[in-house]
Amino acid sequence: MHLKTALRGATALSVCIAAGAATAQDTTLTIATVNNGDMIRMQALADDFTSRHPGIALDWVVLEENVLRQRVTTDIATQGGQYDVMTIGTYEVPIWAAQGWLEPLSDLPAEYDVDDLTPSIRTALTYEDTLYAAPFYGESAMVMYRTDLAQEAGVEIPAEPTWQDIMAAAEAMTDRENEVYGICLRGKPGWGENMAFLTAMANSYGARWFDMDWQPQFDSSEWQAAVSDYITMMTEYGPPGASANGFNENLALFQQGKCGMWIDATVAASFVTNPDDSAVADSVGYAMFPSKDGVDNRGNWLWAWSLAIPESSDAKDAAKQFVAWATGRDYTQLVADRDGWRAAPPGTRTSLYQNADYQAAAPFAEMTLKAMEAATPDTPSAQETPYTGGQVVAIPEFQGIGTAVGQVFSAALAGQMDADQALQNAQQLTQREMQRAGYIQ
Template structure:
C-alpha cells in the first residue's frame, strides 16, 4: 500500500499536468495577494453566462445598486471557462472576485479546502432572507462536511425530457407519462424529419464534465452502470456502462442534431426553440426560456420526467449557487448582493419585468405556492418540482457509491477525469473512434483515480 505522502505527491503532480481544480494549490495559498480585488462600494462577481444570469446582470444596476449604493462589476463567461477562472482565483485566495457562481459539486470541495466563507451567520441575522424557505435538497447540497452553509442557490434544477406536443400530435404519437429510454429512442426515429430540417432529439455532445458527461452519466446510472463501485474500483469497462454509452452515442448519431459533438446546453436550447429538433433531454431550467413571452415555441412544449431503464427515476440535482470567497475584502456587501440575487424579492422582480416563467425557480418552496408563477409556469412547474424532489444524489443507481453525485462524482479529481473522458466520448459521437475505444481509454484514466482512493 502506498504511503499517504506518496498518494498526495502523485495526486498533486497529476493535477499540475492536467491544469485541474487542484493545480493552483501548488503555487501556494496566499490570501489577498495578486488580484486587484474589489474595494469601496463595489464588489466583483464572476458568473456563468446562462440566460437567467444575463438577465440578473441587466437588472442589477437599476434595482440593487440604486437601492444599496453597491456597484457590482460582473465578469460573465461560458461554463467551462468560468469554472477554470473560479478555481484559479478561489484556490489561490487571490480575492479578485468576491462572489462566484459555484455548483453543488464545487461547494462541498471548496468548503473543505477553506476557500469559502460560512454564510450561516448571515442567514441567521438576515431574517428577511428566509433560509427555511430554501428547498431541503438545495440546502443539503450546499452544506459542507462540517455542517455549515457555504452557498445560496440562484436557481435549482433537475433534468427532464422536453418535446414538441404539436409535432407529436400531427404524427399521431403519444409521449408516455414516464418514458423509458428505449421508448424515447423509438419516438426519436419516428419524428426525425417530421418537419423540414427537424431531427428527432438533441443530446449534449460537447466535451466537458458539465456538458456531455452530465446527461450521459444519468443514462449510465439508470442503465445500471457507475463510474466507481463502493470500493473505488473503476467500472467504465463494465457491460452496463458500455451499453449506456453505446445507446447514447448511437441515438445522437442516428437521430440527433447536426454537429452534435460540438453541441452543449446552449446549442440544444437554440435547436428546440428554432424548431430544429423534436425532443431534448436536459436541465429543467431550460423551460423558462422555452416558455418565455417571445419564445417561438411557447405553449408547444410538453414536459415529462427524465427517461429511465432500471431505476425509478434518473434526473440529476444541480444548482448554480453563490459562493463568497473567504478572502473577500467586502464580505458584508457581498452578502447583500447574494441575499438579493437569491431572494423572493428578486423572483418577484423577474416575474414583473421579464415574466413569471423566467423566474430562477427550483430553490424556494414559496415559488411553487405563488399563484402568478403557478399560472404562467403551469406547463412545467409541477414536473420540475417533482424532479428535484425525486433526485437521489447519494443513491442514483442500482449499487452503493463511494461518493455523492448523480451527474458527477463528488471528488476534486472529477473535473479533470470527467473532462478527459468527455473528450473521448465526444470523439465517438463525432465518429472519430468507436465507443469501445473511447471507454478503453476512459477506464485507464479512471483506474488512476482508483489507485488514489483504494482502501479509504
C-alpha cells in the same frame, strides 16, 4: 498591485454597473457568473441592487460554463482573490467548504428566510450544518418535447418514459430534409456538460462510475449499453455537429424548432416557452427523465447554480448584501414584475411552488418539482457506490477525470472512435488517475 485590480482591467467581458460615479470610499464587487439566461437576466436587473446600495459598484465577468469553472477553481485554489462572488454548483460547495475556501453564510438577514429554501437544495449547499452558498436557481433534468411533432409523427411520449420510448419517438420525429432532428442531447466535452448528461443516463441504465473498491466501471455492460444508445440516438436522429453542443447550443436549436425532444435541465423550460425567444413556445410538453427497462432508477440529477463568497475576498460584507439580494424573495418578485412569473428563478424556494400566480404562469412547474423531488444524489445508482452525487461524483478529482472522460466520449460522438474504444480509453485514463490520487493501488 492587488491581483484583483490588475485583472479587472484585463478582462474583455467585464461590464461595470454602478449607481453613480465611484469614489475612493466605494466598494467594487467582482462577480464571476455563467452565460446562462437566468444569470444574464440578473445582470440586467442589477440597477435595482446598486440603487439600494449606492456605495457598492458591480464588475461582471460573464463566462461560458467550462471557462467559468476553470477560472474560479484556479482562483479559489490559489487564493488569488480575483472574485468577490462566484457562481458555483452543488458539486463544489461541500468540497470547497471543507477546504476552508468559502465564507460561511450563517449571518444572512432574518428577512432572507433561509427556512424557505427548498430542503434538498439547502442540504446540498450545507457543510457541517452551515450554509456556504445561496441558490440562485435549482434544477433536475427532464424531457422537453414538441407536442405538435409528436402528434404529426403518431407517437405518444408517456409522463414517465423509458429509453425505448425515447428512441422510437426520436426516429419518428426526425425529418432531416427540413432540418428537424428527433433528439438533441449534450455533446460538448466537460464534467458539467456532456458528462452531466451521460452520467445521469448511465445511472438510469444501472451503471456506476466506481465499485465499492473505487475501481472504474466503464468496462461494464451497463456503461456499454448507455454509451452505445447515446451515440446511436445522436448520430441517427440528432443534429449535425452535436459533439460541440452544450446546454446553450441545444437551447437555441429547440427554440428554433429544430429538436423534436431535448433532455436537459428543468430550468430550460422557462426559455423554451417564452414566445419572445421560442418559435415553439405553444407546443412544448414535459416528461420525467427516462428509465431503462428493468432498472429501478430514473437518473434524475439535482443541481443548483449558487452564489458563494471566497474566503480570499476583501469585501465580504458587501458581497453578502449582493448574495442576499440576488437570491432573495424580493428578487423573485422583481423578475416577475419585469418578465412575468414564468421567468422566476425556479427550484430554490418552497414558497414559489405555493404561489398561485407562478403555478398559473408556469405549466412546467409541477414537472420541475416532481423531477427535483425524485432526485437521489445520495444513491445515484441502482448498484452500491462509495460516492454520492447524481450527475457527478462528489470527490475533488472528478473535475479533471470527468472532463478527460468527456473529451473521449465527445470524440466518439464526432466519429473519431467507436463506443467500445471510447469506453476502453475512459476505463484506462480513469484507472490511472485514481491510482495517482491514491484511491486504488
